[in-house]
Amino acid sequence: MPEQxxxxxxxxxxxxxxxxxVKEIENAAQTSPMAKDLYGQLNQxxxxxxxxxxxxxxxxxxxxxxxxxxxxSDLPETWPNVSHFHTMRIxxxxxxxxxxxxxxxxxxxxxKRGSGLTNMHGSTGDIILLGTTTPELEPIFNELTAxxxxxxxxxxxxxxxxxxxxxxxxxxxxxxTLALTYDLTMTYQDELHRPAFPYKFKFKMAGCPNDCxxxxxxxxxxxxxxxxxxxxxxxxxxxEYAERGLNIQSVVVGRCPTRCxxxxxxxxxxxxxxxxxxxxxxxxxxxxxxxxxxxxxxxLIGSKAPIMEGALLSSVLVPFLEIxxxxxxxxxxxxxxxxxxxxxxxxxxxVGEFIQRVGLANFLDAIGLEPEPEMIAFPRENPYVFxxxx
Amino acid sequence: xxxxxxxRVTDIGPPHYGKYLPPVVKANYGKWVDHEILEPGVMxxxxxxxxxxxxxxxxxxxLISVNKIxxxxxxxxxxxxGFLRFTSRNNVEFLTAKAENVAPMKKxxxxxxxxxxxxxxxxxNIVHTQGWVHCHSAATDxxxxxxxxxxxxxxxFTHMRMPGKLRIALACCxxxxxxxxxxxxxxxxxxxxxPKVETERLPxxxxxxxxxxxxxxxxxxxxNISGVNTVEVIEESCMYCAxxxxxxxxxxxxxxxxxxxxxxxxxxxxxARHEPMFSKLAIPYIPNNPPCWPEVVDAxxxxxxxxxxxxxxYERMGEWIERIGWPKFFKMAGIPxxxxxxxxxxxAGLTYKRSTHIRF
Amino acid sequence: MPDMVSVAEVADTMFKLVKQAAGxxxxxxxxxxxxxxxxxxxxxxxAVSKAAIKELIDSGRCVYTYFGGxxxxxxHTEAAANPQG
Numbered sequence: 001m002p003e004q005x006x007x008x009x010x011x012x013x014x015x016x017x018x019x020x021x022v023k024e025i026e027n028a029a030q031t032s033p034m035a036k037d038l039y040g041q042l043n044q045x046x047x048x049x050x051x052x053x054x055x056x057x058x059x060x061x062x063x064x065x066x067x068x069x070x071x072x073s074d075l076p077e078t079w080p081n082v083s084h085f086h087t088m089r090i091x092x093x094x095x096x097x098x099x100x101x102x103x104x105x106x107x108x109x110x111x112k113r114g115s116g117l118t119n120m121h122g123s124t125g126d127i128i129l130l131g132t133t134t135p136e137l138e139p140i141f142n143e144l145t146a147x148x149x150x151x152x153x154x155x156x157x158x159x160x161x162x163x164x165x166x167x168x169x170x171x172x173x174x175x176x177t178l179a180l181t182y183d184l185t186m187t188y189q190d191e192l193h194r195p196a197f198p199y200k201f202k203f204k205m206a207g208c209p210n211d212c213x214x215x216x217x218x219x220x221x222x223x224x225x226x227x228x229x230x231x232x233x234x235x236x237x238x239x240e241y242a243e244r245g246l247n248i249q250s251v252v253v254g255r256c257p258t259r260c261x262x263x264x265x266x267x268x269x270x271x272x273x274x275x276x277x278x279x280x281x282x283x284x285x286x287x288x289x290x291x292x293x294x295x296x297x298x299x300l301i302g303s304k305a306p307i308m309e310g311a312l313l314s315s316v317l318v319p320f321l322e323i324x325x326x327x328x329x330x331x332x333x334x335x336x337x338x339x340x341x342x343x344x345x346x347x348x349x350x351v352g353e354f355i356q357r358v359g360l361a362n363f364l365d366a367i368g369l370e371p372e373p374e375m376i377a378f379p380r381e382n383p384y385v386f387x388x389x390x
Numbered sequence: 391x392x393x394x395x396x397x398r399v400t401d402i403g404p405p406h407y408g409k410y411l412p413p414v415v416k417a418n419y420g421k422w423v424d425h426e427i428l429e430p431g432v433m434x435x436x437x438x439x440x441x442x443x444x445x446x447x448x449x450x451x452x453l454i455s456v457n458k459i460x461x462x463x464x465x466x467x468x469x470x471x472g473f474l475r476f477t478s479r480n481n482v483e484f485l486t487a488k489a490e491n492v493a494p495m496k497k498x499x500x501x502x503x504x505x506x507x508x509x510x511x512x513x514x515n516i517v518h519t520q521g522w523v524h525c526h527s528a529a530t531d532x533x534x535x536x537x538x539x540x541x542x543x544x545x546x547f548t549h550m551r552m553p554g555k556l557r558i559a560l561a562c563c564x565x566x567x568x569x570x571x572x573x574x575x576x577x578x579x580x581x582x583x584x585p586k587v588e589t590e591r592l593p594x595x596x597x598x599x600x601x602x603x604x605x606x607x608x609x610x611x612x613x614n615i616s617g618v619n620t621v622e623v624i625e626e627s628c629m630y631c632a633x634x635x636x637x638x639x640x641x642x643x644x645x646x647x648x649x650x651x652x653x654x655x656x657x658x659x660x661x662a663r664h665e666p667m668f669s670k671l672a673i674p675y676i677p678n679n680p681p682c683w684p685e686v687v688d689a690x691x692x693x694x695x696x697x698x699x700x701x702x703x704y705e706r707m708g709e710w711i712e713r714i715g716w717p718k719f720f721k722m723a724g725i726p727x728x729x730x731x732x733x734x735x736x737x738a739g740l741t742y743k744r745s746t747h748i749r750f
Numbered sequence: 751m752p753d754m755v756s757v758a759e760v761a762d763t764m765f766k767l768v769k770q771a772a773g774x775x776x777x778x779x780x781x782x783x784x785x786x787x788x789x790x791x792x793x794x795x796x797a798v799s800k801a802a803i804k805e806l807i808d809s810g811r812c813v814y815t816y817f818g819g820x821x822x823x824x825x826h827t828e829a830a831a832n833p834q835g
Contacts, residue, residue: 117455162478
């Protein structure tokens, strides 16, 4: 490891049962001077308890406003090989499936032109290539497009959409999350690469209410699979679960949030009209219970992390929608939302914050949706109603 | 840069997922009917046709070298017809139609140093941000804490012996690029002091109007200090977002003495049983203590232990705390309750106890 | 139908605005679109503004920048940048 005035604290993170990121940096450092200096600077941070990066806001590839995160060391004399340490976001294939042959090509480009370090994957879903210099950005971009990859989003744009494993390997996918993700990504390439919004806008596609991609917490538009008809019950299989020792009364019926189930040791009854489609009973007894066949998704809007006006969860915008190509109803709605928010939204105001500011009812009027009781947890408690006179 | 013009290709988007699906997945796409978790980190999905796909899931530190990716690719070639995938929690997965491939694949992954697990009632991988590895506004490192916490909890990744799922997430500042705000346990880096303005240097390297405009709460304003046109920060208005530092390197927010971590508990994103919930503040401040952050590890392990000992089957952290009440949680966890725990942001009143439903 | 302003003219006007404001105010794509509407009324529409921005960026006269939000600026050296060693 590089000579330096600080004791090597990172070595302590090489042992232990969990795979070590320090070993990964060391591995890349065998051939990459950049990874070697990253080790040195990170070790200095570990000694000083402070980070040493500056934000670079201008670097990118020609024509795009996103996909590259500029980073500069604030210790360029000490660690010259990370003086520039820009990140590139590469749009991942839907549900993160890869063919090894193609993934190796990405590795070869990155070994030649970058630090050789990656994140598989970033928080939004992209492949993250960690650390390169400004002059390498264009050549990397050209080599990536030559093997069929493109940059993902960053900045005030539509961010790279992502989805759960969906129908590729899950019996609970209520719609084709991969197909919708790919379609939206391709339809909105311009919105992805050329930032024209007040702030970021994320789509996350989850196949069922278990929401394995945290769509309800992390997407401006959360599209979560759901069904409308009755849960399909195989009573023999239910009894098998009981025979094998599952305490159906306590673990399944007793944990149902709407108390819509009953079990008499022979048969399981579900009051489907009162079922909130939470998935718990299906999760526990998947061999016996299956979602219904009238399938689609709930569209929810507005979740985000705290900056600036506080964290939000997404709330219901369309209680049920069939998800069928070419997805014109979703796109029509999205276009209306984007037009309104682009025009009226403040700088750095996420769409969820925008809705809080203008009010959901006004927002619905503007995008052409009728208010529905499914959109609220409960009606207003205050009497400060702005009545509309005819 | 190259002198001769390159034929640039743009807006091609990602590769189509269709060409990256393993053959058994492609053949049974949308036709899965059931699954079974066979052992920690190994499951089988069964299709209408009777076809089966076995999945082996292994931990990854997320920050991996191209050589590690190549090692994954070699495993994919050896056992999975050249296909692999990653999960939303940064695990790596290998899918195969051949049951006989599971055991050797598991062995190879473990030999590579990647434990197999993270399914059902276990602790899956910690989703996290960049920390000191790459971020300019980080109040702490991310990878080092994740490594230290999972070194202590790895047996809960490789077993399925907890009451329910437990999801841990880490963000190195409150911008939360890894939105951690709905996790069973969230570890959140925090700054506690406004940016320090380098009065003399600032006008030489930064645009003052840009620095002023960058602040979402108008806490940065132009000032003339001892004849120098620079900026000042109204400290009460600062919420530590680092946006001023983003535009102006002479307004450093990072602070070795005062930065640190906070621990939040009881959030969830799944709709199963209880509706999704935000995580709530458990421990307001723990100082940074690299390289292994023992105080953070102890705090997380302690919370995991009391939950796993006391929660009912399938009860997530937040559901358990809701049942026993917050005062009991603080008591059981041995966490002192302090003024920082009481909300004072918008709608704070909704978080006050508005009943006599008190457990003594 | 009013006579639409050409993409080239809108791009030139946008460029002037961005150049004049350099160091004082950062324009977002929507700010430029709104400014064009104010200036040219219904002789400019969304498509023309969008094409003009694309022209400015693709020609390298302007660049997208990211400082918390995304802006359109004249290419320049930012405070944080280290020289390429």
